[in-house]
Amino acid sequence: MPENRQECFLDELWRRMNVRDKDIRFIQLYAEPDHDPLQWTAFFSTVDLPQEPYPFNCLLTRLDRKTQWQGVPDELVPMLSGLKKKLIAKNAVQMMDGMMLVKELNQRNIPVLLIKGGALRTVLLPDVPRRMTDLDIVVPADRYKESYETALANGYHTVSNVMYSIDLHKGDRSTVDIHHSMFKNNFQTDEPAELILNDASEHRRNGAVFKVPSPEDTFLMTMINAVDNFLQGSDKGPVTWLADCLDIEERYPLHYETMVEHAKAFRVWPQFQTGVLLMRRFLPLHFAELYRMTDTRIRTKTIKRMERLLKCRDLTQEELKGKPLPVRAWHRIGFLSAYYIGIHHLDDSTITIIRAFPGMLKEWQRVDRASQLPHAFLNTAVRWKKERKEA
Amino acid sequence: MYRLNEEKVFADYVDDQMVALMIETGSYYTFSPAATAIIKDLASGYTAAAVREALRKVFGEAYDEAETNRLLQRILEAGILEETEGEGKPLDDAMASLSGSLKDGGFVLEMEAYDDVASYFMIDPIHEVDPEVGWPYAKKDD
Numbered sequence: 001m002p003e004n005r006q007e008c009f010l011d012e013l014w015r016r017m018n019v020r021d022k023d024i025r026f027i028q029l030y031a032e033p034d035h036d037p038l039q040w041t042a043f044f045s046t047v048d049l050p051q052e053p054y055p056f057n058c059l060l061t062r063l064d065r066k067t068q069w070q071g072v073p074d075e076l077v078p079m080l081s082g083l084k085k086k087l088i089a090k091n092a093v094q095m096m097d098g099m100m101l102v103k104e105l106n107q108r109n110i111p112v113l114l115i116k117g118g119a120l121r122t123v124l125l126p127d128v129p130r131r132m133t134d135l136d137i138v139v140p141a142d143r144y145k146e147s148y149e150t151a152l153a154n155g156y157h158t159v160s161n162v163m164y165s166i167d168l169h170k171g172d173r174s175t176v177d178i179h180h181s182m183f184k185n186n187f188q189t190d191e192p193a194e195l196i197l198n199d200a201s202e203h204r205r206n207g208a209v210f211k212v213p214s215p216e217d218t219f220l221m222t223m224i225n226a227v228d229n230f231l232q233g234s235d236k237g238p239v240t241w242l243a244d245c246l247d248i249e250e251r252y253p254l255h256y257e258t259m260v261e262h263a264k265a266f267r268v269w270p271q272f273q274t275g276v277l278l279m280r281r282f283l284p285l286h287f288a289e290l291y292r293m294t295d296t297r298i299r300t301k302t303i304k305r306m307e308r309l310l311k312c313r314d315l316t317q318e319e320l321k322g323k324p325l326p327v328r329a330w331h332r333i334g335f336l337s338a339y340y341i342g343i344h345h346l347d348d349s350t351i352t353i354i355r356a357f358p359g360m361l362k363e364w365q366r367v368d369r370a371s372q373l374p375h376a377f378l379n380t381a382v383r384w385k386k387e388r389k390e391a
Numbered sequence: 392m393y394r395l396n397e398e399k400v401f402a403d404y405v406d407d408q409m410v411a412l413m414i415e416t417g418s419y420y421t422f423s424p425a426a427t428a429i430i431k432d433l434a435s436g437y438t439a440a441a442v443r444e445a446l447r448k449v450f451g452e453a454y455d456e457a458e459t460n461r462l463l464q465r466i467l468e469a470g471i472l473e474e475t476e477g478e479g480k481p482l483d484d485a486m487a488s489l490s491g492s493l494k495d496g497g498f499v500l501e502m503e504a505y506d507d508v509a510s511y512f513m514i515d516p517i518h519e520v521d522p523e524v525g526w527p528y529a530k531k532d533d
Contacts, residue, residue, distance in 0.1 A: 064406065079520065081525050085526055088403065088405050089410065093508065096412050099401065126404065129405055205401075207397060207398075
């Protein structure tokens with residue numbers, strides 16, 4: 001795949017996440033090692049706080065720590081400081097409720113690993129206020145049901161139960177997301193959890209004991225989660241994950257070899273490389289060491305698969321009806337059947353990625369039904385012939 | 392000697408400022424950096440006398456003992472710290488250098504209290520606040 005085609009596809013992915021020039025500019029300035037207040041002032045001339053999306057405004061609160069609000073117009077500072085205070089307060093409620101649940105799980109000897117935002121906020125980047133929609137925890141797969149029941153017994157109620165995790169609300173003030181695998185694409189298969197657990201550090205808060213993955217594993221998980229969001233078209237603030245990765249990189253001396261090794265062991269190497277490419281599209285001077293470790297062949301192959309995956313999704317999206325896309329039934333069946341046949345040549349990791357993608361599952365069912373038609377016809381014919389012979 | 396009352400309080404620290412959330416009541420407290428340092432020092436085993444001595448050294452004439460005692464009283468009344476048995480640690484170099492970093496922020500002992508923090512979450516921090524002070528202060532009606 002030529003480089004420019006690859007770049008076009010990456011741009012398309014960013015576009016699908018509604019990323020704006022403003023978001024890109026923010027992350028580029030945020031990544032600068034030295035901050036120029038004049039550049040931030042120029043940036044803020046394009047910002048209309050009341051009109052900006054909430055995740056973007058949340059991201060701006062990080063400038064307190066990063067630049068001490070230098071370059072931010074004076075009239076915006078009280079509002080951004082207030083937003084930061086609110087994030088801190090909401091984080092505190094989220095974490096307090098989460099810790100109470102972790103304590104209950106501890107009493108049942110269920111080990112808990114705090115991941116994603118919770119790990120960043122409590123241990124790895126404690127001074128970075130962030131928008132935390134939930135607290136993600138991982139429990140061993142064989143204690144998953146018990147963990148879920150413990151949460152129910154402690155005032156939580158189920159919001160959504162997907163294959164890889166379960167979302168539970170406590171009233172309307174906090175949410176916990178219980179996972180039974182480190183990466184969602186491994187929800188059906190065994191994964192070498194001990195690789196992450198051995199490097200994880202143990203912490204205690206308010207009597208609750210939990211582990212937090214190493215900075216390398218958190219970086220890896222952040223990136224894989226972001227790529228999943230891209231594929232699902234779930235817009236949770238398109239550049240927040242990049243800011244997280246930049247903050248982790250700034251704070252910790254990262255061992256990229258470990259990261260790559262774990263990405264391969266957990267079968268998320270293709271997504272990981274996609275994440276690196278997505279990062280490098282707007283931050284070409286960053287993560288150079290990581291980029292060197294990626295494999296051109298796998299990268300190209302992954303991008304091609306993602307292209308097909310997105311095309312396939314587009315064909316099924318309601319809002320695309322009426323647009324000049326090949327939506328006629330015969331074309332759709334032909335396209336999807338070709339795709340289906342292609343799947344048999346893909347390796348396990350890609351199959352599991354696709355399995356974890358609910359829209360794709362729906363497509364599979366449709367294709368399955370379509371592909372079963374000739375078999376059904378053949379079976380009927382064989383049965384009819386057999387019955388005639390017996391008669 | 393004092394310790395953080397972890398049975399009742401969830402404490403969090405951002406940019407040298409502590410926030411404390413009372414587990415049972417939902418009351419929420421925020422502290423200025425100097426007030427945070429006092430709580431941290433006391434919770435890590437230093438005596439109240441050591442804390443006063445450190446503050447006197449750092450802030451000189453700006454130090455106000457009566458204000459320090461009032462803050463300590465409020466912290467104890469709120470149940471954020473609790474008294475425990477033991478002698479406590481006297482002032483040492485580690486504590487002195489920690490307190491030294493507070494000098495730029497001035498001797499400001501603030502402890503803001505919010506009865507039920509969840510009720511403040513309803514206020515939109517951009518559209519519904521007084522733009523001069525920000526969340527949690529709602530815009531005044533004209």
